[in-house]
Amino acid sequence: MHGRPRKPSNPEDEAASAAKASKLRNLQSQFIHFHHNKLYDKEAVEVCTKLLEINPEYYTAWNYRKLAVDHFLSQPGCDPDTILNEELRVVESALRQNFKSYGAWHHRKWVISKGHSSVDQELRLLDKFQKADSRNFHAWNYRRFVAALKSIAEEDELKYTADMIARNFSNYSAWHNRSVLLSNLLKQKAEGFVSKEKILTDEYDFVHQALFTDPDDQSGWFYHLWLMEQTVTRDSPWLVSSWPASDSEHLIYANKLTSGCMVSPFASYSFDGGTIPVILYFDQAVKGLNSSTVSIKSALTESVDIIWRPLSADKYESAHAWVALLKFSDVQLDYSIPVEVSMGHSPQIISLSGGSLSNVFQFKFMVRFQQFDPEHAEGENIQAMSWEDSNFQRYEIDSGKLNFLLSFSELQIDKDQDSDTSKWQVDMLANEIELFRLLLSDADCKIGKLTLARLLTALDTIMSHSSSLNSYKMVHTEEILALYSDLMKMDPPHSEYYKEEHSLAVLRQITCCKDSLLRYCWRYGELTKSNDQRFICLRFNNLSLTRIGSIERLLWLQMLDLSHNELGSIEGLEAMQLLSCLNLSNNKIKSFTALNPLRHLKFLKVLNISNNEIGKHSIDSTRYLCSSPLSHTVEKDWKSDISLGDSNQLTKYWEAFLIFRELTLTQLEVTGNPVVDDDFRSFLHKILPTLKWLDGKGS
Numbered sequence: 001m002h003g004r005p006r007k008p009s010n011p012e013d014e015a016a017s018a019a020k021a022s023k024l025r026n027l028q029s030q031f032i033h034f035h036h037n038k039l040y041d042k043e044a045v046e047v048c049t050k051l052l053e054i055n056p057e058y059y060t061a062w063n064y065r066k067l068a069v070d071h072f073l074s075q076p077g078c079d080p081d082t083i084l085n086e087e088l089r090v091v092e093s094a095l096r097q098n099f100k101s102y103g104a105w106h107h108r109k110w111v112i113s114k115g116h117s118s119v120d121q122e123l124r125l126l127d128k129f130q131k132a133d134s135r136n137f138h139a140w141n142y143r144r145f146v147a148a149l150k151s152i153a154e155e156d157e158l159k160y161t162a163d164m165i166a167r168n169f170s171n172y173s174a175w176h177n178r179s180v181l182l183s184n185l186l187k188q189k190a191e192g193f194v195s196k197e198k199i200l201t202d203e204y205d206f207v208h209q210a211l212f213t214d215p216d217d218q219s220g221w222f223y224h225l226w227l228m229e230q231t232v233t234r235d236s237p238w239l240v241s242s243w244p245a246s247d248s249e250h251l252i253y254a255n256k257l258t259s260g261c262m263v264s265p266f267a268s269y270s271f272d273g274g275t276i277p278v279i280l281y282f283d284q285a286v287k288g289l290n291s292s293t294v295s296i297k298s299a300l301t302e303s304v305d306i307i308w309r310p311l312s313a314d315k316y317e318s319a320h321a322w323v324a325l326l327k328f329s330d331v332q333l334d335y336s337i338p339v340e341v342s343m344g345h346s347p348q349i350i351s352l353s354g355g356s357l358s359n360v361f362q363f364k365f366m367v368r369f370q371q372f373d374p375e376h377a378e379g380e381n382i383q384a385m386s387w388e389d390s391n392f393q394r395y396e397i398d399s400g401k402l403n404f405l406l407s408f409s410e411l412q413i414d415k416d417q418d419s420d421t422s423k424w425q426v427d428m429l430a431n432e433i434e435l436f437r438l439l440l441s442d443a444d445c446k447i448g449k450l451t452l453a454r455l456l457t458a459l460d461t462i463m464s465h466s467s468s469l470n471s472y473k474m475v476h477t478e479e480i481l482a483l484y485s486d487l488m489k490m491d492p493p494h495s496e497y498y499k500e501e502h503s504l505a506v507l508r509q510i511t512c513c514k515d516s517l518l519r520y521c522w523r524y525g526e527l528t529k530s531n532d533q534r535f536i537c538l539r540f541n542n543l544s545l546t547r548i549g550s551i552e553r554l555l556w557l558q559m560l561d562l563s564h565n566e567l568g569s570i571e572g573l574e575a576m577q578l579l580s581c582l583n584l585s586n587n588k589i590k591s592f593t594a595l596n597p598l599r600h601l602k603f604l605k606v607l608n609i610s611n612n613e614i615g616k617h618s619i620d621s622t623r624y625l626c627s628s629p630l631s632h633t634v635e636k637d638w639k640s641d642i643s644l645g646d647s648n649q650l651t652k653y654w655e656a657f658l659i660f661r662e663l664t665l666t667q668l669e670v671t672g673n674p675v676v677d678d679d680f681r682s683f684l685h686k687i688l689p690t691l692k693w694l695d696g697k698g699s
Helices: 011-036 042-054 059-073 080-097 102-112 119-132 137-149 154-167 172-188 196-213 219-232 415-442 446-466 477-490 492-511 514-518 592-600 635-639 647-652 654-660 678-687
Strands: 239-243 248-254 275-287 294-297 308-311 319-327 335-343 346-351 361-371 392-394 521-524 536-539 559-561 581-583 606-608 667-669
Touching (some): 011 042, 042 059, 042 080, 080 102, 119 137, 196 219, 196 415, 219 415, 415 446, 446 492, 492 514, 592 654, 647 678
Parallel strands (some): 536 559, 559 581, 581 606, 606 667
Antiparallel strands (some): 239 275, 275 319, 275 346, 294 335, 308 319, 392 521, 521 536
16 A cells, blocks of 8 residues: 555464454344344444444444434433443544544544533543544544534634644644634634734745745645635635626527527527527636526516526536526517626625625626528528638737627726735735745745646736736746646646646636737638628637636637647536537547537537547446436436437437437537447437538538
8 A cells, every 4th residue: 555565464464364354254243133123232232342343444333333322311210421431432442443433433423412421531532642643634523523512712723733733744634624723713704813814924924834844745735725725716706707798789680580590500699599698607606696686687588587597507506607598589670679787795696615796797788680681691501611721711800809809898897896905915926926936946846836836827817807808918827837847747647637737827828818819710711701700710729728718708709619639528618608610629538428518508500529539438337228427317208308210229329319419400520439330320310300411411
């Protein structure tokens, strides 16, 4: 274990092990008999005790003891102190065998919670265990439990962690306990802990002693990472981007008022079903968005309950990106309809950390409906789209006239209110950067380089948020990229993580301002209307990207080329609700499950996933017909959605079915994936009735 060679066994050890195993089997057999028959006499409990002394990890035995204790306490004339003290003795004996036994520590908490035992005795016991191993996180967790029972002030416990750290800088559990205590004190705004700036400044000074004493020890570095997160993370969630952007105007072509918009993949906004999305993107995952917390005023929404849907919601139903669909019908052509979105001061919109939205956000945009002109669509939807380089021309125009980059219009947010916070954050991060540059000048420290890269990233991010979007251009990106390149060479086992961070830094640099993004804007086709957003494609191909980022700056995008990268996942892409054409060819996507974000892109028409690795790797038993790990939909519900001539196809390709069944693709390219054969293509035609081209061939 941990690189240490296994010692060869000798006959005496083997004999002792065999005897112990035989005894354990006999005890288990007796215990199971007593447990099943609900016998709680002295003999049965004694067998359980002996069993736990040999194997403290036997959870069933601890659960049995709880039943036995409750049985004894229900008897008339029982002595609770005697019964519970015996349980504490058994737990202590088990912990001496394995002081990291989850079951033993949980049982001790259960006994103490009965309220008949001395809490002071527990503190004395903890002192013994922490002297034996001061980094035992079980003991630290139990200490927090005991301190709460005894009403020990968190300030006193904070001093205790400082004493333990002073004895041993490598005490990770003490550092972690300190972060828990400080989080609580700062959140409660306890006396002496109101000023986050002062507290964090003192903590940085404190952790520097550990880092500069022994740069190779990781405990202090993890605490420093926690401090950095506290420095850069807002107490309240913040709206950082939205679509439609503030003061923008959007032209929607309609053929018939009852049929909504034109359905060409190149339409200005081909929102089938007569809808237009409103997207909100927050810096933290939030929950609580609904028609009462977010106000949308428009002729499109009168007497209509707006439903907000989280994109990529976690188990807490929170997400960075939320979308609402505005439905329209019977609208007057050549008529503009104003839409106003506002929210703020709502305790219902909260982040996972418990912070609630406290700032007021408000923006307006216009929606104009125009009669569909056949000449406008001349040449569209006649032939399949081609991603060949020859079909793209560089977008050459003054960046100040780029109307389509509406995402860069600033929201109506009062940034002056946040200026003081930004100043101390910038000063703090700048100071840390200088210190770690100094440290790295004397030592080639791997974790020091990682921390410096994170600090530089945090500083650039804060500066970009507090400055005009056109005036700050991620000035530390080259240094960040160099650090991650060095780390890939120094630490090959973690190179995938460094590659992802490298990719995110590249995308931050590309999307930081209009001038930078313009270099990646291309015009599709030979069209005279070069300002037409419908034909603007961002080409992020051949950038060695392994991860997608900066999504909040790309909500306006309709055409995206991510081909010839190293993407294994497209997580985050679901927030780009306007995507109509997407190229993911020549990446490292290994399964249809990795394409799960596509299920949220309801307006996607053209998709290229050719030359990936889908089907190359074996799929485990989740392939059989069962509840889907993607949508938790049972098999009978799938078959009600589709009629297949060969039901075995659904069994064989259920992952693909879950991804594509709700999409209205007109063009799809899948060639070059191991999963693809004539049978699979036949399956795609059945589940995608809107498909007109498959692998370049018309249907």
